[in-house]
Amino acid sequence: MTDWSKLRDACGAAGHVPALLDRFEADASGVWSELMDHLCPQLDTVFSASFAALPRLADLALSCGGEDRRWVLLAAGAIMACAPSGDDVFEVFSAPIAELHRLTDQCLREAEDAENYVSLLQSLLSFEGVEIWDRCLEGLQTGEYEVDCPHCGVDMFIVIDEADCFSATDDYALREVEKTPLRPSTPEELEGLAKRLHDRALADGQQLVAGGLPYLFGRAACPDCETVFSVADRVSAGQMY
Numbered sequence: 001m002t003d004w005s006k007l008r009d010a011c012g013a014a015g016h017v018p019a020l021l022d023r024f025e026a027d028a029s030g031v032w033s034e035l036m037d038h039l040c041p042q043l044d045t046v047f048s049a050s051f052a053a054l055p056r057l058a059d060l061a062l063s064c065g066g067e068d069r070r071w072v073l074l075a076a077g078a079i080m081a082c083a084p085s086g087d088d089v090f091e092v093f094s095a096p097i098a099e100l101h102r103l104t105d106q107c108l109r110e111a112e113d114a115e116n117y118v119s120l121l122q123s124l125l126s127f128e129g130v131e132i133w134d135r136c137l138e139g140l141q142t143g144e145y146e147v148d149c150p151h152c153g154v155d156m157f158i159v160i161d162e163a164d165c166f167s168a169t170d171d172y173a174l175r176e177v178e179k180t181p182l183r184p185s186t187p188e189e190l191e192g193l194a195k196r197l198h199d200r201a202l203a204d205g206q207q208l209v210a211g212g213l214p215y216l217f218g219r220a221a222c223p224d225c226e227t228v229f230s231v232a233d234r235v236s237a238g239q240m241y
């Protein structure tokens, strides 16, 4: 049995976490934010109680369906996105993580829109221990990334939108800006994780996501100095701190 009083969450001793998980079970979407405030605040910090909650979250994900299951998987995914690749938790909690992965894999095939799909895809990667992309696919959802030029350092937007894909140093949302077209990879150029994600999105019928990935894993030119660079590398570089 887990001795929750010996564990900690964002607020201190974690004795109250089982009751919080009970409330999450009863109302997953309504209690999700509160659960994250305790177990994964800002979606970037975890505590001993966060990982200890994984077996219960796996049970919940199995027993509930539809929307509720998605909220449970996103909670567990947010927690695992904070575990460094190769961390002990992958071994200690291998059984619940495998179950969460299996259920996420199943949910992905049923996801209705691109937004839900991208969130679940990040969860899937977090259960596999994939770094960076377990939290950085979100730009495919929001339609933009902010990166800096590897040569001159200027900050720019990388816009990956159904209608238009470009880089720009000015805020394109506020005014007309000079747009430098992105240079997507061809499907044949995609390899490794990029190819796997692209193949998967196509197989799952997620055309929007599949259409954005060649841009994310393609190249862009700096609007100021014209240096051509890998978009994914600059997104990754922005996560190193």
Ligand SMILES: [Zn+2]
Residues within 6 Å of the ligand: 149, 150, 151, 152, 153, 154, 222, 223, 224, 225, 226, 227
């Ligand atoms: Zn530049």
